[in-house]
Amino acid sequence: MNQLRRIMVIGNSIEAWLSAAYLRARLPRNDYQIIVIETAENSMASSHTIFARPSSKNLHHILDISEANLSRVTHAKPALCATITNSKGAIIELPFGQYGVDREGTEFQHIWKFSGSQQPLAEFNLALMMHKAGLFINNAPKGAPTYDYGYILDEQGYENILKSKASTQHIIANSLKLNCGNKGIEEINCNGESLSADLYIDVRSNDFDMAWNHNHLKIMGGFDMLDHQSGMRLYRIQMAMERLFKLWPDREFAAIEIAEYNRLEKAQSVHINDMNRLLQHNIQGCSDALKRKIRLFESRGRIAIEDFEIYSKAEWIAALKAIGISAQNYDRLAHRISAEAALQWIDQLHTAIANLVQQLSNKNTGKQ
Amino acid sequence: MDNGQVKNIVIVGGGTAGWMSAAALSKLMPKGQGPEGQGNVTLVESKEIGTVGVGEATIPQIATFNERLGIKEDDFIRETQATFKLGIEFVDWAKKGDRYFHPFGTHGFDLEGIEFHHYWNKLREQGDDRSIEDYSINAVAAYNDKFIRPQSEHGPIINKLGYAFHFDAILYAKFLRKFSEGHGAKRIEGKVEKVNLHSDNGFIESIALADGQVIEGDLFIDCTGFRGLLIEEALQTGYMDWSAYLPVDSAVAVPCEKIEEPIPYTRSTACEAGWQWRIPLQHRTGNGYVYCSQYQSKEAAEKTLLSNLDSKALASPKHLRFKTGRRKKFWSKNCVAIGLSAGFMEPLESTSIHLIQSGISKLIALFPDKSMNPVERDEYNRLLDVGYAHIRDFLILHYTLTERDDSAFWNYVRTMQIPDSLKRKMALIESRGRFFKYDDELFNVTSWMAVAIGQGYTPRGYNPMVDGLSEENITQSLSNIRTAINKAVKAMPSQQAFIDRFCRAQDVYTAVGENI
Numbered sequence: 001m002n003q004l005r006r007i008m009v010i011g012n013s014i015e016a017w018l019s020a021a022y023l024r025a026r027l028p029r030n031d032y033q034i035i036v037i038e039t040a041e042n043s044m045a046s047s048h049t050i051f052a053r054p055s056s057k058n059l060h061h062i063l064d065i066s067e068a069n070l071s072r073v074t075h076a077k078p079a080l081c082a083t084i085t086n087s088k089g090a091i092i093e094l095p096f097g098q099y100g101v102d103r104e105g106t107e108f109q110h111i112w113k114f115s116g117s118q119q120p121l122a123e124f125n126l127a128l129m130m131h132k133a134g135l136f137i138n139n140a141p142k143g144a145p146t147y148d149y150g151y152i153l154d155e156q157g158y159e160n161i162l163k164s165k166a167s168t169q170h171i172i173a174n175s176l177k178l179n180c181g182n183k184g185i186e187e188i189n190c191n192g193e194s195l196s197a198d199l200y201i202d203v204r205s206n207d208f209d210m211a212w213n214h215n216h217l218k219i220m221g222g223f224d225m226l227d228h229q230s231g232m233r234l235y236r237i238q239m240a241m242e243r244l245f246k247l248w249p250d251r252e253f254a255a256i257e258i259a260e261y262n263r264l265e266k267a268q269s270v271h272i273n274d275m276n277r278l279l280q281h282n283i284q285g286c287s288d289a290l291k292r293k294i295r296l297f298e299s300r301g302r303i304a305i306e307d308f309e310i311y312s313k314a315e316w317i318a319a320l321k322a323i324g325i326s327a328q329n330y331d332r333l334a335h336r337i338s339a340e341a342a343l344q345w346i347d348q349l350h351t352a353i354a355n356l357v358q359q360l361s362n363k364n365t366g367k368q
Numbered sequence: 369m370d371n372g373q374v375k376n377i378v379i380v381g382g383g384t385a386g387w388m389s390a391a392a393l394s395k396l397m398p399k400g401q402g403p404e405g406q407g408n409v410t411l412v413e414s415k416e417i418g419t420v421g422v423g424e425a426t427i428p429q430i431a432t433f434n435e436r437l438g439i440k441e442d443d444f445i446r447e448t449q450a451t452f453k454l455g456i457e458f459v460d461w462a463k464k465g466d467r468y469f470h471p472f473g474t475h476g477f478d479l480e481g482i483e484f485h486h487y488w489n490k491l492r493e494q495g496d497d498r499s500i501e502d503y504s505i506n507a508v509a510a511y512n513d514k515f516i517r518p519q520s521e522h523g524p525i526i527n528k529l530g531y532a533f534h535f536d537a538i539l540y541a542k543f544l545r546k547f548s549e550g551h552g553a554k555r556i557e558g559k560v561e562k563v564n565l566h567s568d569n570g571f572i573e574s575i576a577l578a579d580g581q582v583i584e585g586d587l588f589i590d591c592t593g594f595r596g597l598l599i600e601e602a603l604q605t606g607y608m609d610w611s612a613y614l615p616v617d618s619a620v621a622v623p624c625e626k627i628e629e630p631i632p633y634t635r636s637t638a639c640e641a642g643w644q645w646r647i648p649l650q651h652r653t654g655n656g657y658v659y660c661s662q663y664q665s666k667e668a669a670e671k672t673l674l675s676n677l678d679s680k681a682l683a684s685p686k687h688l689r690f691k692t693g694r695r696k697k698f699w700s701k702n703c704v705a706i707g708l709s710a711g712f713m714e715p716l717e718s719t720s721i722h723l724i725q726s727g728i729s730k731l732i733a734l735f736p737d738k739s740m741n742p743v744e745r746d747e748y749n750r751l752l753d754v755g756y757a758h759i760r761d762f763l764i765l766h767y768t769l770t771e772r773d774d775s776a777f778w779n780y781v782r783t784m785q786i787p788d789s790l791k792r793k794m795a796l797i798e799s800r801g802r803f804f805k806y807d808d809e810l811f812n813v814t815s816w817m818a819v820a821i822g823q824g825y826t827p828r829g830y831n832p833m834v835d836g837l838s839e840e841n842i843t844q845s846l847s848n849i850r851t852a853i854n855k856a857v858k859a860m861p862s863q864q865a866f867i868d869r870f871c872r873a874q875d876v877y878t879a880v881g882e883n884i
Contacts, residue, residue: 257802302734
């Protein structure tokens with residue numbers, strides 16, 4: 001048989017255990033051996049918490065981790081936005097919910113701009129407003145701006161739950177050497193012992209260009225605070241695993257499939273890098289895609305969506321506005337209602353959101 | 369007060385593209401009263417100039433367009449003599465005597481997060497010779513002449529049924545004209561004699577009609593067909609020729625009498641130098657032959673078409689010439705080309721109307737002011753560029769996968785060079801049936817697999833994850849899907865019965881033209 005049978009995950013912390021748990025969840029237990037080679041180096045300065053984007057719900061579904069279990073073991077708190085502190089100390093909130101409510105096919109931010117409303121755009125984002133007030137309810141009331149939520153998880157608790165889901169052999173690597181050749185890894189030397197596998201998944205990488213080479217799959221670990229705060233630390237692993245399973249190899253490691261994986265990985269990395277550049281207010285020499293995004297937003301507040309996009313329009317708007325990029329104009333479709341009617345509607349919506357937040361606050365329902 | 373907004377939109381040409389544009393813009397753009405007013409829509413067309421009548425067959429996305437305009441589906445069907453379309457049957461494409469079905473909707477169901485075709489391919493490798501079409505409710509319903517409009521209460525099997533329409537494009541244009549005029553669009557009868565450009569920036573200032581009228585506008589939409597009166601003749605935008613990949617350049621079309629209940633699918637039959645379509649409507653059957661003039665004469669093509677009709681022709685055959693490809697810029701200065709003036713990639717997968725729809729919706733999403741900011745224009749051109757290239761690759765797939773070697777035409781397309789983007793996609797499919805859909809890509813994994821597998825380009829392997837389910841489990845799951853599909857189709861009404869009940873056209877209208 002040409003099937004992979006023995007898979008080694010090299011790394012530590014959440015990155016390694018999430019990979020192992022994912023493999024365990026998707027691979028038939030009797031047919032595959034999964035071994036975690038736990039390395040000593042820290043992937044990043046720990047903040048004791050892990051931030052999970054809304055897409056982690058799908059991940060947890062695959063891992064068979066219920067929300068109740070997640071809450072119990074990791075003290076999970078719902079997160080309505082990602083809160084980023086950039087290297088200049090600025091705090092940027094990327095909301096997991098839309099700004100306002102689209103009307104007659106026109107996105108809210110255009111109507112808001114057209115109306116000349118003096119209320120900040122952020123005050124029309126229910127996710128942001130609830131976040132600021134420390135409130136949470138699972139679903140937005142009917143007619144209100146919609147949102148989703150991620151989680152803030154206790155890192156140790158999360159690692160424990162992933163370890164239990166991975167339920168696999170692991171070796172603490174006091175010394176580790178990877179013997180690499182043209183065709184990936186030939187063998188590894190761990191604690192003086194030679195070990196081998198059919199596929200090595202190395203979660204300590206920062207190699208954008210050659211994520212996968214034959215039997216050596218490198219997944220970018222969470223190396224900086226920005227990745228940690230934006231949820232990319234988990235997201236990168238989740239996406240890498242999803243791609244890997246869509247392209248699950250055998251021992252031939254078909255070059256065309258590996259090339260496709262690397263191409264998709266690179267596209268994803270460009271999006272993450274673009275967002276990180278915005279968050280760090282460092283857009284010099286940015287990608288063409290980010291240049292397009294900035295130009296289009298500046299022109300009329302539109303967000304260009306690229307292939308394999310990661311962030312929502314609301315997140316891009318928040319990031320662009322946070323570094324002082326404003327829309328000079330708005331989509332003319334906003335004119336389908338008069339300026340007066342638009343302003344009246346906007347004011348009503350603002351009041352409705354404020355009242356909703358106040359009511360929730362009064363009831364202290366689901367306080368975060 | 370001139371606040372820089374586009375107030376006057378002039379659409380030149382009144383075929384399908386022209387009236388679809390007029391309908392969308394008149395319905396969706398703000399009306400032209402007051403200082404913020406804009407979007408006065410004027411359409412100029414001439415009775416002297418015939419329309420090509422792009423596309424009698426559509427793809428499911430047309431429903432989105434109608435829905436956005438608030439057009440009720442049954443009204444639209446009645447008014448355009450429409451029938452339902454569940455997919456396309458390709459006859460003699462892989463080789464003579466062969467056939468396959470490209471369904472709307474899906475093949476089977478994904479299992480354990482793995483796409484259905486991997487499971488099908490595993491069983492096939494182990495000797496199960498059932499066609500992947502047995503797992504498509506669209507294909508099974510189509511070959512049984514059945515149709516039902518999926519509703520939430522119908523359950524998961526019937527809700528996999530995707531559908532589009534066959535309709536009379538000339539009637540559709542008439543229907544949309546009435547709709548557009550009802551929403552304030554103004555129609556002017558006249559033939560454009562001259563396009564006047566601004567001397568400073570080269571923008572189109574106005575069009576002069578033969579009767580002396582001069583029509584000024586802020587934004588011009590060129591729906592003049594292959595000719596590209598504004599985008600090409602006036603603005604000289606340039607054309608990207610794709611005839612090396614898609615070499616057909618001619619069509620001859622003729623309607624014939626309806627002699628049986630319409631079938632709910634389009635048939636495309638490969639012929640000596642191209643392929644022939646058969647599109648059943650409520651009142652007649654549309655037929656046409658798309659061919660390459662390098663390999664077959666006009667006369668021979670007409671003879672081929674007429675000899676293949678299943679009943680008496682209702683009109684004289686109508687001939688067309690075109691060059692496959694697209695404009696180098698879809699939007700140039702203050703002119704946006706929509707429809708055949710933007711490009712044409714032949715009607716093989718009924719994408720022409722979709723491309724009109726796509727152009728209109730992107731124009732609305734990026735609607736400019738009078739300055740025609742290059743940012744919006746460039747983004748429009750980029751998005752359309754990507755969309756056209758994806759469709760082009762899918763169309764080429766049909767040709768490059770043929771095994772036919774019985775004519776010079778098929779020898780050419782079988783051996784021609786193909787774009788790298790398609791090579792990559794094909795290599796991934798061939799390897800293990802891998803497919804990644806791009807955000808702006810029209811055709812999904814079902815479409816690509818239907819054509820690839822249908823033409824004998826079956827993946828050499830399957831996702832090894834499939835082995836996670838036992839063979840017995842997979843066999844049972846697939847058997848359950850087949851049983852459920854057959855049961856659901858058995859319970860459906862015939863397409864004719866469905867039409868009779870909900871959306872039968874009032875008159876048996878006999879068209880004298882034929883459309884592609």
